[in-house]
Amino acid sequence: MIDIQTISAEQTLAIRQQVLWPQHDQAFCRVTEDELGEHYGAYLDGKLIMVASLFVTQTSIRLRKFACLPEHQGKGYGSYMLNYLVEQQKGRPLTTFWFDARCGAIKFYLGLGFLVTSESFDKHGVAYVKMAKNLK
Structure with missing residues (x-):
């Protein structure tokens, strides 16, 4: 399986x-708050194949920029990593x-117990929705 590290x-x-x-x-892919975030990488055979960034605010945690290299998608690594990140919040x-999900990925997140919590909206020409899961 993958090895998840900060x-x-x-x-x-x-x-x-x-x-x-x-x-x-790459500059476009930065998040203003990156220096305040918790960043994670998933390694397979020593190669970084997936990244995720978490940002804590008062009572919630937001996932941003969750991305897996295309050749490693559909193999369960993303599910494993997202479940790991949720478990780490206990x-x-x-x-x-919560997070903003691309509409094309809604089914993936629904399968992990997240719910759609908004209407769709546009970011740079891509349709998104807000999705969330209660931690309590």
Whole structure:
């Protein structure tokens, strides 16, 4: 299986750009709050194949820039990592784990127990919805 480790915000950029916004440069893939986030990488045979960033606010935690290299998608790695990240929040005073999901990925997240909590909206020409799961 994959090995999940904490990584730096800088280490997330290449995969963020390649998977999420290949038409833009890496600078476009930065998040203003990156320096405040918790960043995770999934390694397979020593190679970084997936990244995720978490941002804590009062009682919730937000997932941003969750991306897996295309050749490793559909193999269960994303489910494993997302379940791992949710489990890591136990014991923290947080009630909600949430994110903006691309509409094309809704089925994946529904299968992991997340619910759609908004109407669809546009970000840079891509349709998204908010999704969340209660942690309590």
